[in-house]
Amino acid sequence: MEIKVLRNVMIKNNSVGKDNRELFINKKVFVANLVSSPGAGKTTLLENSISSLAAKYKVGVIEGDLYTSRDAERLEKFNIPIVQINTEGGCHLDARMVRGAINELNIDNVDVLFIENVGNLVCPSSFDLGEHKRILVYSITEGEDKPKKYSTMFSTADVVIINKVDLSKACKINIDQVENEIRSINKKALILKVSALEPNSLREWLLWLEGEIERVKKS
Numbered sequence: 001m002e003i004k005v006l007r008n009v010m011i012k013n014n015s016v017g018k019d020n021r022e023l024f025i026n027k028k029v030f031v032a033n034l035v036s037s038p039g040a041g042k043t044t045l046l047e048n049s050i051s052s053l054a055a056k057y058k059v060g061v062i063e064g065d066l067y068t069s070r071d072a073e074r075l076e077k078f079n080i081p082i083v084q085i086n087t088e089g090g091c092h093l094d095a096r097m098v099r100g101a102i103n104e105l106n107i108d109n110v111d112v113l114f115i116e117n118v119g120n121l122v123c124p125s126s127f128d129l130g131e132h133k134r135i136l137v138y139s140i141t142e143g144e145d146k147p148k149k150y151s152t153m154f155s156t157a158d159v160v161i162i163n164k165v166d167l168s169k170a171c172k173i174n175i176d177q178v179e180n181e182i183r184s185i186n187k188k189a190l191i192l193k194v195s196a197l198e199p200n201s202l203r204e205w206l207l208w209l210e211g212e213i214e215r216v217k218k219s
């Protein structure tokens with residue numbers, strides 16, 4: 001009985017996720033779903049990406065968090081549309097929650113929509129929100145063994161951002177080994193090495209984003 005309920009939830013999620021995707025395609029909004037463990041650097045990456053992108057593109061953000069609006073508050077300085085979803089203890093966003101947030105956000109006036117998921121390296125991997133691309137932010141402080149331990153998340157990512165490379169020496173992490181392990185799980189993902197605190201390290205990431213935003217605009 002419980003298994004049946006779970007299946008129904010997933011079928012419902014996938015159907016709303018499909019509707020979300022159709023809406024994003026029709027409105028020509030590029031949508032990126034940012035997932036990671038707690039504290040890997042999603043909001044820091046957003047801060048330093050939006051500061052560069054906002055001059056050229058209209059940016060919107062959906063923030064997912066259990067109880068607070070702290071991340072949304074960090075982005076208020078950009079004066080862009082932000083909708084906060086509080087999951088009240090839930091470990092991931094689902095497509096229905098995102099649908100509700102879209103209704104609060106005027107996406108006719110948005111070129112790129114970032115969805116910052118709840119910090120969790122397991123649950124968000126099972127929930128299609130309708131995004132174009134899933135971006136996994138992986139902090140090297142989590143250890144080199146994590147890609148295979150949390151392989152669902154790594155195998156379903158379109159981009160893996162290896163973050164906090166400035167801390168590799170202190171953490172005694174072999175970044176090449178991490179990259180090889182990610183590649184062994186996911187042959188297609190774009191893998192980038194950055195320090196999200198350091199805007200100069202984000203050039204390749206920003207170029208990739210611009211390419212995706214333009215591709216969706218012209219489709």
Ligand SMILES: Nc1nc2c(ncn2[C@@H]2O[C@H](COP(=O)(O)OP(=O)(O)OP(=O)(O)O)[C@@H](O)[C@H]2O)c(=O)[nH]1
Binds near residue numbers: 119164196198
């Ligand atoms: N040294 C270093 N610290 C970083 C880097 N990126 C983020 N941080 C720090 O890591 C901490 C967590 O960063 P956040 O951006 O809040 O992480 P998050 O993934 O948004 O966290 P949650 O939303 O709570 O899951 C902050 O203290 C950041 O300053 C980096 O590249 N290098």
Ligand SMILES: [Mg+2]
Binds near residue numbers: 042044071
């Ligand atoms: Mg955050």
